[in-house]
Amino acid sequence: MTALDDTWFSSPDDALERLSATGYLADPATTTTAFLAGTLGKPLLIEGPAGVGKTELAKAVAASSGAELVRLQCYEGLDEARALYEWNYKKQLLRIQATGPDQAWEQTHDDIFTDEFLLRRPLLTAIRREEPTVLLIDEVDKTDVEVEGLLLEVLSDFQVTIPELGTVEAVRRPFVVLTSNATRELSEAIKRRCLYLHLDYPDPQREQEILLSRVQGLDDRLAHQLVEVVARLRELELKKAPSIAESIDWARTLIALQISSLDPAAINATLGVVLKHVSDHDRAIRELKLKA
Amino acid sequence: MSLLDRHVEFVEALRSAGIPVSLAEDIDAARAATALAWGDRETIRTAYAATLVKRAGHRQPFDELFDLYFPALTGDVRPTGLDDDPEVDEAHSGPRDTGEALNTLREELADVMTSGDPEALRDLAIEALGRFGAMPGRGPGLSSWSAYQALKRVAPEELVDRIVAGLLARGDDQPTAQRRARAQVERFTRQVEQDALRRIAEEKGARHVAESTLRPTIDNLNFLSARRSDLEGMRREIQPLARRLATRLTKEQHARRRGPLDFRRTVRASISTGGVPITTHHRPKRPHRTELVVLCDVSGSVANFAQFTLLLVFALRDQFTKVRAFTFIDHVHEVTHHFKPEADVVDVMSDLAAATSHAALWGRTNYGRAFRKFTEEHADALGPRTSLLVLGDARSNYSDLELDVFRDMVDQCRRTYWLNPEHARNWGNGDSAAPTYAEIAPMLECRNIAQLGEFVHDLV
Numbered sequence: 100m101t102a103l104d105d106t107w108f109s110s111p112d113d114a115l116e117r118l119s120a121t122g123y124l125a126d127p128a129t130t131t132t133a134f135l136a137g138t139l140g141k142p143l144l145i146e147g148p149a150g151v152g153k154t155e156l157a158k159a160v161a162a163s164s165g166a167e168l169v170r171l172q173c174y175e176g177l178d179e180a181r182a183l184y185e186w187n188y189k190k191q192l193l194r195i196q197a198t199g200p201d202q203a204w205e206q207t208h209d210d211i212f213t214d215e216f217l218l219r220r221p222l223l224t225a226i227r228r229e230e231p232t233v234l235l236i237d238e239v240d241k242t243d244v245e246v247e248g249l250l251l252e253v254l255s256d257f258q259v260t261i262p263e264l265g266t267v268e269a270v271r272r273p274f275v276v277l278t279s280n281a282t283r284e285l286s287e288a289i290k291r292r293c294l295y296l297h298l299d300y301p302d303p304q305r306e307q308e309i310l311l312s313r314v315q316g317l318d319d320r321l322a323h324q325l326v327e328v329v330a331r332l333r334e335l336e337l338k339k340a341p342s343i344a345e346s347i348d349w350a351r352t353l354i355a356l357q358i359s360s361l362d363p364a365a366i367n368a369t370l371g372v373v374l375k376h377v378s379d380h381d382r383a384i385r386e387l388k389l390k391a
Numbered sequence: 392m393s394l395l396d397r398h399v400e401f402v403e404a405l406r407s408a409g410i411p412v413s414l415a416e417d418i419d420a421a422r423a424a425t426a427l428a429w430g431d432r433e434t435i436r437t438a439y440a441a442t443l444v445k446r447a448g449h450r451q452p453f454d455e456l457f458d459l460y461f462p463a464l465t466g467d468v469r470p471t472g473l474d475d476d477p478e479v480d481e482a483h484s485g486p487r488d489t490g491e492a493l494n495t496l497r498e499e500l501a502d503v504m505t506s507g508d509p510e511a512l513r514d515l516a517i518e519a520l521g522r523f524g525a526m527p528g529r530g531p532g533l534s535s536w537s538a539y540q541a542l543k544r545v546a547p548e549e550l551v552d553r554i555v556a557g558l559l560a561r562g563d564d565q566p567t568a569q570r571r572a573r574a575q576v577e578r579f580t581r582q583v584e585q586d587a588l589r590r591i592a593e594e595k596g597a598r599h600v601a602e603s604t605l606r607p608t609i610d611n612l613n614f615l616s617a618r619r620s621d622l623e624g625m626r627r628e629i630q631p632l633a634r635r636l637a638t639r640l641t642k643e644q645h646a647r648r649r650g651p652l653d654f655r656r657t658v659r660a661s662i663s664t665g666g667v668p669i670t671t672h673h674r675p676k677r678p679h680r681t682e683l684v685v686l687c688d689v690s691g692s693v694a695n696f697a698q699f700t701l702l703l704v705f706a707l708r709d710q711f712t713k714v715r716a717f718t719f720i721d722h723v724h725e726v727t728h729h730f731k732p733e734a735d736v737v738d739v740m741s742d743l744a745a746a747t748s749h750a751a752l753w754g755r756t757n758y759g760r761a762f763r764k765f766t767e768e769h770a771d772a773l774g775p776r777t778s779l780l781v782l783g784d785a786r787s788n789y790s791d792l793e794l795d796v797f798r799d800m801v802d803q804c805r806r807t808y809w810l811n812p813e814h815a816r817n818w819g820n821g822d823s824a825a826p827t828y829a830e831i832a833p834m835l836e837c838r839n840i841a842q843l844g845e846f847v848h849d850l851v
Contacts, residue, residue: 111427111434131427131437138426139419146447175642243642281447281631282638290445291413294423297447327567336627336737378735388566 106164106231107137107274123152123159124301124309132296133160142254142275144239144290147298149280150342156298157235157276166231166274171221173242179249183259185218212263222253225273232273239289240279247286254292301343303330309343314350324361325350328387332373335386341373349373363387398424401460402443404601408456409608410449416442432463448608448628455588459597462589464517492522493544501550504575505557512575516582519545524587535594538587545583547576610840614696614812622695625840626736629699632844633706639848640710650676681778681805682713683850686765688783689718689747690756696812697782698743699840703847704780705730705739715772721757723764724749756786758824759793766796778850779804781832784813785825792824798831807832810846814838 108114114130114137125133133156136143145153161168171182191211198207219227225234236250253259257269277293279285301309303326310322325346333340341349349372358365366387374380398421405412420442427434436457444453496519503511524541551572558568592600609624610632617625656672685704687697701716708714708730715727729742773779779800801807811818811825815836818825825834837843 127433128437128440131434132441135423135426135438135441139422141419144445282634283642284635287411287445291415293445294419294441295445296441297450331570336735338630382735382737 106166107160108134108164110134117163118156118159121159121162122312123155123163124305124312125156125159126301126305129156129296129298132294136276136294137274139294140272142277142293143296144277144279144285144293145296145298146279146281148300148340148342150344151298151300152343153278153298154235154237157233157278160274160276161233164231164233164274166233167228168233168235169221169225169228169273170235170237173236173238173240173246175241175243177242177246179246181220182222182246182249183220183253184223184261185220186212186263187216187218191216214264217261217264222250223259223267225275226253226257226259226267226269228273229270231271234273234275236275236277238280239277240281240283240285244286247289251288251292254289300333300340303327306330306343306346310346310350313347314354316354317350318359321353321359321361322350325353328361328366329373331387332383335379335382337374337379337382338376339374339379345373397460400598401439401456404456404460404598405443405453408452408601409611410444410446410453412443416445432461435461448610452608456601458585459588459592459600462592496522497545497550500545500547500579501553501557504547504550504554504572504579505561507571507575512579513582516579517586520583520586520590524583536587536590538584541583541587542580547579551576610844612840613838614699615693615838617695625699626702626740628840629702630706630736632840633703636707636844636848637710650674680710680712682774682776683711683715683778683780684772684804685714685716685780685782686723686761687716687718687781688720688756688758688761689743690720690751693782693784693812694747696837698740700780700782700810700837700843701726701730701743702736702739703843707847712776717765717769717772718743718746719761719765720747720751721753721755721760722749722751723761723768725769755788755790756783757790758783758785758787758828759791759796762793762796762800766800773800773803775803775805777804779807779832780850781807781809782812783809784811784823785809785818785828785834786822787824789822792827794827794831797828801832808846808850809834810837810843811835812838 108117108130111127111131111134114134115125115127118125118130118133132143135141145156147153158168160166194211194216195207217223221234225232239247239250254275257272259267261267277289300306306329307319307322307326310325311317311319314322329341329346329349349369352369352372353361353365356369358369367384370380370383374383402412402417402420420439423438423442424435427438429435436454439457440450440453444450496515500515500519503515520536520538520541522541523544524536524538526535526537526540551569554572554575555565555568558571559565563571588600609621609628612621612625650673653672653674657668657670660670660672661668683704685701687701689697697718704714704716714730715725716730717723717725724746726743726746729739729746809828809832811834813823813825813836817823818829818834828834835846837846
């Protein structure tokens with residue numbers, strides 16, 4: 100069993116308190132899972148629709164415990180050199196050219212494969228850091244399957260094997276957060292190593308609190324109306340249901356336009372902020388009985 | 392039963408429900424549970440969910456099992472407000488289901504649903520089942536509980552109008568009030584059902600209930616036995632499935648993309664390495680795309696299956712050069728135009744349902760007639776580059792199968808597949824002509840979304 104690291108949370112309530120102090124209003128399931136991830140020293144895999152605060156959670160954990168956030172943004176074609184480490188071959192070349200004829204080749208050979216010539220990429224950086232670190236592996240479902248294999252060693256043993264140097268172990272276990280939009284089923288091996296949290300749209304009351312804390316100058320009544328409309332939109336079968344990020348945008352738009360009440364005309368005029376498909380628009384207008 | 396036994400049995404139940412739980416996760420769950428205080432049931436639920444459930448689709452069966460193995464309460468609770476009712480004190484011996492009790496409960500239910508207090512609603516659900524859902528048995532262990540009976544007596548749907556009126560009085564507008572009232576009634580129904588399971592589990596053991604009531608996860612649910620509420624869940628599953636399939640297909644094509652050697656580019660690139668062709672260049676491979684013709688039986692029993700398959704095929708239409716769809720019962724009707732690129736899923740479904748009426752001239756499924764009509768009216772749809780996909784259970788009401796016509800159709804196409812939503816062991820029973828048609832075109836069993844997804848992936 101891992102020793103309890105006092106950097107992370109001491110209880111689910113502590114997690115709730117410290118996360119909300121950074122402005123991240125989480126539900127009990129999220130805080131409990133975040134607490135467990137810290138206590139058990141396991142990576143946390145968060146899945147859910149876009150814009151519900153998956154990445155934000157990692158940032159909030161970092162902010163709430165004074166840790167630094169190391170971020171690995173995943174994309175198609177991401178490889179070892181970008182994720183883990185790379186040899187700085189230009190510098191190595193210089194080093195070889197700079198050696199005088201008196202130095203033996205064996206010595207030069209040993210010299211150029213040292214820490215000095217190693218370019219650390221996010222994964223290695225997170226593992227080598229001695230200060231508290233939150234490692235965010237964002238949109239892990241965008242990578243190729245091979246990168247998952249690379250992550251396995253890092254996530255289960257918190258170590259990286261570099262052929263020329265040997266195994267580098269974590270000085271201090273980072274708090275690892277992986278996010279995924281579930282466009283691809285991740286391998287069982289990855290999932291087994293992680294705690295899993297499905298982050299969904301918040302309940303209306305929490306969403307209202309989030310809006311009020313994020314948007315300056317929003318009054319209770321308008322926030323309430325907005326949350327109601329957004330909740331109804333999410334019930335419709337839309338291509339892309341509005342997320343928290345979009346309701347925040349909507350609230351800001353309404354304030355910028357100085358609209359104080361969300362009546363059908365106002366919804367109709369600003370619907371483009373929350374819905375991004377023509378068919379979704381038509382459907383919303385029909386279902387909410389707005390005039391086209 | 393000790394806590395450890397219960398934990399082990401719970402994990403066992405999850406595994407038999409089709410949720411893979413490895414030993415490592417099992418241990419994690421136990422560690423997580425010990426790291427938390429056992430005071431709050433929801434916290435424990437979260438800990439178990441975080442360590443054992445790694446797929447969003449598995450969450451619902453997990454929750455159902457959790458409720459069975461870690462019930463919120465045992466036995467009867469006595470909700471406040473009915474304490475002074477003399478009959479309650481007699482508990483199991485006296486008559487509990489009286490007309491007066493029913494009236495009181497319904498009054499209170501209407502109030503609680505209007506105010507929307509979740510805890511009071513739960514108490515009432517327990518109360519309702521305890522009073523009106525008891526089915527006394529002849530001996531110990533034979534008594535049982537029936538949510539159906541309780542709901543029939545209480546009839547929460549009849550309260551909707553009252554709740555709506557109450558909500559309107561509180562300042563909600565008509566549609567919102569309607570929606571809320573319905574949601575409350577649904578919630579109450581669900582809670583009564585859950586409580587029935589809990590009480591039965593208490594008497595007969597959680598394992599017994601888990602084995603007899605648990606439903607498979609949505610992607611393994613049988614098309615032919617899906618309930619109305621399941622259908623909606625399945626429909627929501629189609630778009631993500633199509634998206635996942637499309638990503639997987641692009642990735643695989645990407646991986647296989649290396650085409651024949653591009654000699655000119657390879658030589659040009661070799662100049663920088665002194666004429667040694669270190670990196671070879673290849674011509675990109677053109678993705679091979681087929682034309683697809685879908686011909687589906689939309690008669691009563693197989694309609695769901697046909698609609699799901701059509702939706703999935705159309706969601707993936709970028710993967711094909713051209714898609715045309717026809718529905719039939721005994722007459723063929725083209726439905727391609729319903730699937731406009733930006734079309735709305737709900738609209739498409741209702742349009743398709745409406746189009747069904749065109750497909751039936753006589754009202755009974757007749758495969759032979761449908762095939763003949765198809766060759767007469769839409770012969771242009773088939774060609775050497777076409778893949779033909781037939782969807783149906785091949786139950787043709789003992790009519791003429793027109794095997795020659797079907798064989799001609801198959802011969803015209805590059806490939807033909809027949810997807811049958813029935814279990815393979817039922818093929819050939821009764822009026823099923825499955826084995827006969829299977830001799831002409833390969834027939835595959837396709838009973839749930841998971842199988843459907845696999846098939847479409849292989850097809851492209």
